[in-house]
Amino acid sequence: MTPIAINSLQYRWPGEAKPILDIDKFELSTGEKVMLRGPSGSGKSTLLSAIAGVIDVPSASVLVSGTDVGELSGSDRDRFRVDHMGIIFQVFNLLPWLSAIDNVLLPCRFSARRRENILAEPQKAASRLLGELGLTDSKTLNGPASALSIGQQQRVAAARALIGSPEIVLADEPTSALDEEAKDVFVELLLKECNQSGSSLLFVSHDRTLETHFDRTVELDALNGGAK
Numbered sequence: 001m002t003p004i005a006i007n008s009l010q011y012r013w014p015g016e017a018k019p020i021l022d023i024d025k026f027e028l029s030t031g032e033k034v035m036l037r038g039p040s041g042s043g044k045s046t047l048l049s050a051i052a053g054v055i056d057v058p059s060a061s062v063l064v065s066g067t068d069v070g071e072l073s074g075s076d077r078d079r080f081r082v083d084h085m086g087i088i089f090q091v092f093n094l095l096p097w098l099s100a101i102d103n104v105l106l107p108c109r110f111s112a113r114r115r116e117n118i119l120a121e122p123q124k125a126a127s128r129l130l131g132e133l134g135l136t137d138s139k140t141l142n143g144p145a146s147a148l149s150i151g152q153q154q155r156v157a158a159a160r161a162l163i164g165s166p167e168i169v170l171a172d173e174p175t176s177a178l179d180e181e182a183k184d185v186f187v188e189l190l191l192k193e194c195n196q197s198g199s200s201l202l203f204v205s206h207d208r209t210l211e212t213h214f215d216r217t218v219e220l221d222a223l224n225g226g227a228k
């Protein structure tokens with residue numbers, strides 16, 4: 001089943017005269033890693049929101065793993081999102097009072113599917129992922145997330161997206177707070193973990209230097225034929 005298939009998607013923010021998204025066709029294949037580029041305000045985050053079912057889209061315009069996102073009700077969309085997608089936001093949205101490990105385990109609290117995909121004991125799976133992403137110190141893993149540096153928070157957010165091997169990982173400029181070297185290391189780790197879990201990746205970034213890590217780059221302006 002194609003992880004993401006977009007057909008004739010038009011999306012207009014309420015009160016706007018013109019659609020911000022007008023995409024004839026876009027597909028993300030199984031295991032594919034794609035960078036989505038575009039100027040600020042061109043609609044990259046809006047497109048991720050459409051795929052994630054955070055905004056209302058017309059029926060038949062966004063299919064995720066064969067499911068028509070526009071046909072799902074609000075609560076079904078929330079369940080579907082956590083079952084099938086891991087999302088890394090620009091701001092990491094960690095729960096500050098929970099530990100790094102408990103933040104990583106959040107999707108498993110809400111999704112039986114994600115829980116069942118973990119073969120090891122969940123705490124161990126979370127520690128393993130955090131270790132792969134470079135967080136191994138027990139105080140860091142078990143202390144409150146509020147005590148983590150930005151780089152550490154970003155790794156926790158990535159591990160939370162990856163836990164339980166969702167088919168799709170959506171990342172919205174997750175490297176914007178990092179220096180050049182840390183960006184490359186982070187993207188390599190993210191790709192390695194996506195490969196291990198068989199997840200497809202749609203990665204929004206302005207940063208051309210990261211382009212070589214991906215299977216292909218998609219320019220939103222080129223995709224977005226009819227908008228503006």
Ligand SMILES: Nc1ncnc2c1ncn2[C@@H]1O[C@H](COP(=O)(O)OP(=O)(O)OP(=O)(O)O)[C@@H](O)[C@H]1O
Pocket residue numbers: 013014020038039040041042043044045046047
């Ligand atoms: N919740 C919202 N309500 C109304 N308009 C919005 C909302 N979110 C975004 N927009 C508008 O949609 C347009 C695209 O925003 P979006 O965040 O998708 O762009 P982007 O390409 O991700 O930008 P950036 O690279 O700066 O993050 C902007 O004009 C923005 O003002």
